[in-house]
Amino acid sequence: MTKEKHTKQTKIITSGRNKDWNKGVVNTPVYRASTVLFDTLDEMYNAVKNGSENKLAYGRRGTPTQFALQEAIAELEGGHATALYPSGAAAISCALLSFLSAGDHLLMVDSVYEPTRHFCETILKDFGVETTYYDPMIGSAIGTLIQPNTKILFLESPGSLTMEVQDVPTLCKIAHQYNILTFLDNTWASPINCRPFELGIDVSIQAATKYIVGHSDVMMGTATTTETLWPQLKARSYALGQCVSPDDAYLAHRGLRTLAVRMNQHERSASEVATWLQKRPEVDHIRHPAFESCPGHEFFKRDFSASNGLFSFVLTGVSKTQLKHFVEGMTLFKMGFSWGGYESLIIPAFNLSKIRSATPWPKNSFVVRLHIGLEDPRDLIADLEAAFSRL
Template structure:
């Protein structure tokens, strides 16, 4: 099936839906067994989408897990209450005291904080590496390197990583490759076809698509699924049925929304390239973005998230630029239908392996599905305020 059809059909097996279109929302903790034999059978098959206990899942969660595996690949999908929980839960499932991990220097800032605090307390050492290192990552691998973590493109600075080259070096060494695939989504990047062992997504973002749910997923290859599933269960991770239902509903329009996000973002990114106030634009689909050739090779599309650097901007000027926005709202996260703007004035504080790309303020945009003319007009007025201050 084509991806558009898969988005409609995935996770809609009759055993989950019955005779209705969408899987019902099951609110459950306790599951009742009619006989001792039924209970023993459920215990034996608790890892195979059998009703056993609410934290193990119900048909609502099973349907979403099925859908993610069908869309992204992998042997199984674990659910978490947020994207960060999926990242931390996946890493914790495969490391122990004395291990070493390699983390991309441009990672999502909370991922970095998790490595620098929780993992450090556990006795797990983290080394940050240049996002553009490619196959040369082999020089950083140690005998105790357990996990190599990639995020492509990077969270703020948008470098596109050579995931296949990194994965080959890691696998030759016996390390596991985990990827934050939230930007690419299951539609625009196929992690398992590029050597990834565990693909992680903040379903909070494009899968849900409406800025009203916190949800994370981690999908694993057959070799790593059993350990991911059991360790996540032992740590108590699960996802609320109402949130999962909204994620299932979001999947159905993911393709349509992404097309509009992609189109609008490219219009704005090209417009920003011509602005005298802008030092440069970081959009993976534009030739000037680090790793653009890799993006062309490995990705089948782009989304609404990208960044640009201002040439300069005092605190007063930056406030004037941001405070008067009508359509671009200031806020964290991204992936919803609405446009967002986020300033980062000191990118150097969250880079240790590589220098900050420029000294000017970084502005991250998430371009929503509003009309691009209105979004351009909003930014135009912002630049006027910036210049005046």
């Protein structure tokens, strides 16, 4: 069987293991470097000339440790090449800055990750880029929002906190009719549960901090793109000074090797917990893409190969004080930002109406987002049961 026909689980293990970089070592060593020395001028100039790929030239351009991770992510997501950034937010902002100019118009999904919205309303606004937010379930009606200067359509599927799954192929098809680039925050799927480039995406972004690293101890972001767009993404990300340490790249690549088995466990445990939650009388509905009650569930079934441990549920008819009692005092679920590690987390969303503009959220409904870690789901259910008694 050729490498191209290997399953995703096998590719997770074999990707980025280039003998030129690891010299036969199973895990690519950590190459720490700033200055790289050359014997001749020609050798030095060839290392930094335009278009050179994966050549040692200067520490900020990468070492074999970063090159191995970049190759692995690009292969798993199905893109041409990958750029690395010091956080997911950096990956989003630098990818956008690589292709937007003053006077451009950006279409941004309304359910987007809050720091992305903040970036649009501050940095991009100051740079003369206009942003219009759209309903994540808009589908083919996206064409009504396209302006002559629209440059990028940005998707996040599922959406942050409220988990709407978008009709990615339809949105991409319409955008491309107008020569608009399509960006996707693909963090929820990780590099293995969605093939963004087969759906029509031009730039796929990951907060590698989450499932790729998988252990809540490294910040990193990735942006993977096509052969056509790669030179611009690469050059402008370098000009913006973006790089990651080889130690962090090593930890991310090591985390990647166990991604499939971790995701399988996250998925099974989350499904068990969500099934229990949807039977609770206090829960209005579950927002888990694999459940019918989640907006866009039909698109999840079509476009994703599996789910994970992150989902939300909606409580109605409760006060902020009651919700506070619900989330405080948990034994296993801890309050904290991010997700994707081995631990379970809980986050209540008190003010969704402040970060939604195209699709206002009902004031009397509260979203609680859970990340189901690798603990025994029976223990997690017991922790939630105690929380409902406090509620």
